[in-house]
Amino acid sequence: MTPAAKVTLTFPDGAQRQYDKSITGLEIAKGISPSLAKRTVAMALDGELADLNDPIEADAKIELVNRDDPRALELIRHDCAHVLAEAVQSLWPGTQVTIGPVIENGFYYDFFRNEPFTPEDFAAIEKKMRELIARDKPFTKEVWDREKTKQVFRDKGEAFKVELVDAIPGTEPIKIYYQGDWFDLCRGPHMTSTGKVGNAFKLMKVAGAYWRGDSNNPMLTRIYGTAFAKQEDLDAYLKQIEEAEKRDHRKLGRELDLFHFQEEGPGVVFWHPKGWTIFQQLIAYMRRRLTGDYNEVNAPQILDKSLWETSGHWGWYRENMFAAQSAGDEAEDKRWFALKPMNCPGHVQIFKHGLKSYRDLPLRLAEFGVVHRYEPSGAMHGLMRVRGFTQDDAHIFCTEDQLAEECLKINDLILSTYADFGFTGDLTVKLSTRPEKRVGTDAMWDHAERVMATVLREIQAQNNHIKTEINPGEGAFYGPKFEYVLRDAIGRDWQCGTTQVDFNLPERFGAFYIDHDGGKKPPVMVHRAICGSMERYIGILIEHYAGNFPLWLSPVQAVVTTITSEGDEYAKQVLEQARRAGLRVEIDLRNEKINYKVREHSLAKIPALLVVGKKEAETHSVSVRRLGSDGQKVLTTAEAIAALVDEATPPDVRRMRETV
């Protein structure tokens, strides 16, 4: 008789032990101590989470995962999704289940049911879920035959599950997880029983979602939830959401009187004086950053349809364009014009004007271009997604040899710009490569992708806080691109900067330069934006700073105000002096108590309050109260103004001064 086969397992402390092959994690845990077995909810084999009841068939590093392990959070959430599904099906028999994955901060489960769920149903569902958790049924796994599985789900009327089985590759086993009588098709792993889910869960919202993410498919009802190991963690998470909502740019935009939207202009912004000041500061900043390298231009807002036919937009992108005609009745002038959705065709026209030599390259044309795009109605979101916006756009016309250097130069500009606004973490650079539908030869794509992959490695090497990703097949039809993605205060990702190589447009418009050999060559065109959309970038800034802008961006940098009307004359002098020093200052001489005025300007997030009374008037000083601190400091007026002027120096200007 041959001895039973053995497996060698390595524990986290380095200890190695031999066990009979096919031993389960649970048996191992029990062998160590019953209390350990009780605490353990899953195991990790060579770092991969697995069911505790899985037989171990090969040598591995093993870790027993208890419920407090960060890795168990994923399991808690996934198990919670299963409990949610059982609860829903037990409350509303006939509801079809589909999928229920773990996502960042929680999980969801998609259901198909003729009657939609509403948040009012949550209480009943959560109650049922608590019952199922209290029942504490073990999760048990079975591997089923593919055809049997389909038949079972077909008999249950679970058409979506049948489709899911079909989507599982033939090489993979069909796994079914039971929790009591209820079972679901699932890849796993799961914890040992429903009781391990605990009670720190909450259903968050309902939403519609297309089956398999395709808008041609039926719409399902998605229930979002979240779950944590401990109630404190759940409470902290809910608190964090609440805090994030307080800095929502739409709310702050109204409270700080920055901008508004109204019914007649869906997706287009009315910028108020304060918001527009921020906008102008931002543009001034970008303009300074372009000095020396770029030439700023301005191309028309509307152009004849024929130009957009040449560019390809009329064919590819017409659904998203606004078109305009003369509104008069004269029949002879009924040309169609389109509002520009992009600035590139305009810039190509400028490039084409006059013969260009290779000596002129790289030629960098920049524009704060206002573009209009007919975005789907459901896509609009405050300043983040609008139908009319300003791009800090530029197009670089260069040779293929210059491409890498230009991409790196743009990268430097983008990263240093973000750093100037305090975005030093949570930044992802994505390289999107050739899609199936594309123009240009494979040789061109090979070259560009090679160059850009090198640039991406360089970016990664120089900046260890930046995440890089490759999105295969996600490039534009005209060339590969980099996308720079910032994360906002509510944890949403927004694409800001972009660098896009374009093999298409110069040729479509017949743009060329004269090369060394006297021959005509189409230039490589690079589209790039730093902020992307100024509107969106300001939206992100509002949330990033929670409305407390640094002094250089603040619409109103200081308010001069008085204790009593005795100080009025002196306050006016202080105002005059501060304005002459270049500060954006306002004055508040209202006959109100100082408490009242302090409160009001603090709520308006005015960074500095310069309070003057009799004492200050006599000593040519001001009492400076800074936003966020509850004390004040008396300085001479000249000192106070000088300090504010220094602080209000934009970061790029300060850098320039320091390097000179």
Add this chain to the structure above:
RNA sequence: GCCGCAAUAGCUCAGCUGGUAGAGCACGUCAUUCGUAAUGACGGGGUCGGGGGUUCGAGUCCCUCUUGCGGCACCA
């Protein structure tokens, strides 16, 4: 665009099962001249998002459009 929800004074919101619109803040007037987060009194302000319907009667019920919100899809 799709699913769901919502729209009442400048803002935040109340208005139960249909019976003729209310609060706080803001705004205006007057009084108050006050030392760092709300002084008091009085007053003005709404065709209840638009249109249609049911009803003796609609802010309230139904239909529709518009806009917004939460997601999904989209973001060349």
